[in-house]
Amino acid sequence: MTIKFAAAAAAIFLACTAQAPAAHAEKTLDISNYELTFEDNFDSLDVSPWGPDTQWIAHTPWNGDFGIARFANPEDGFPFTTDDGVLRIEARKDNLGRWRTGLLASVNPEFEGFKQQYGYFEISTKLPEGKGFWPAFWLIARDERYSLEIDVIEHYGSKPDRYSITVHERYPFAAEKNQMTHHYVDIEPGELYEDFHTFGVDITKETLDFYFDRERVWSVDTPENHTKPLAVLLNLALGGASQPDASTPSPSYMHVDYVRVWKRREES
Known part of the structure; x- marks a missing residue:
């Protein structure tokens, strides 16, 4: 998320690229050939x-918080x-x-914990309304090189x-290779606050x-450095490009009906 590696983001220039998509999947997702x-x-x-020994932890797996709100135990x-x-x-507050x-x-x-390289990752959620809120559903893969x-x-x-x-590619020892590919999805104003919607990749x-x-x-094309399984994160942050x-x-609330991940049967 724009940036979960917040300190690094301020110091590293990320080259934005506009990619033409490769062969498209079907417009409407069919998961009949997937297994949960x-x-x-x-x-x-x-x-x-x-x-x-728990299914979830309450912090980012590396060094804690981002944005202006502390993630609470x-x-x-x-x-x-x-x-x-x-x-x-x-x-x-x-x-x-x-x-x-x-x-x-x-x-x-x-x-x-849970991580997976390929497949369909999805959340069903209803978001809070208000300036400064920064909810997200995101995936992360890491090793010592990228x-x-x-x-x-x-x-x-x-x-x-x-x-x-957004898709971020970061190379700690080759910052000139860093890339950020970005896209906005237009919605009806307030649509995300009124009911649950699913977001997936x-x-x-x-x-x-x-x-x-x-x-x-x-x-978009799958990044060349996608060689490791991805962990799942979800959060209600504050700050980023939107200050409270x-x-x-x-208080305000992010409601989550479920988080689910599937894998294609031929990839099992």
């Missing part, structure tokens, strides 16, 4: 600050609650006016008529095909 490999329907929540009733199969991630909120990652700092980040959705509360998709060796409510909205102000409601 990961599913959380949030009937309950298995989370801890750093793992190692889970405690009774905050920042995560589940009710009737829906996860609620809460953002609110503390007594000193500082924002606290929640993030979930499917791997721990040793990158142990990192790949796929932002399936980032939404800035100051732009209620769109959300963004179908990853193959050739293309990344992005979907909104199972309809394809963008495709006095009108930003506290």
Whole structure:
């Protein structure tokens, strides 16, 4: 997400590229030839600050926070609650006016946990309305030579008529190779706040095909450095390109119906 490696992003120039898509997937996604490999329907929540033995951790697997809100360790009733199969991630100000909120990652700092290289990754979510909110669903792969980040959705509360998709390629020892490929998806103003919608990416060796409510909205070539499995992250951040102000409601909530991942049967 634009940047989860926030300090690095400020220091490194990312070359933006406009790619013509390779062979398109079908406009409407058909997952009849896929099998489910990961599913959380949030009937309950298995989370801890750093793992190692829980399905989720409550921080990024590397070095903590980004944006202007601190990602809180889970405690009774905050920042995560589940009710009737829906996860609620809460953002609110503390007594000193500082924002606290929640993030979930499917791997721990040793990158142990759920990760997968190819397949279809999807979230069903309803987002909060208000300036400064920065909810996201994103994937990350890392090793000592590079990192790949796929932002399936980032939404800035100051732009209620769109959300963004971004693919980041970062090379710690060859910064001149860094790239960021970016796309905006236009929506009806307020549409993402009124009901649940699905956001997904179908990853193959050739293309990344992005979907909104199972309809394809963008495709790009799969980066050459995609050689490692991807972990899953979701969060309700604040800041980035959209700063909160006095009108930003506290508390506010990101609701998540499910997170699911599939793999094509021939890739099993």
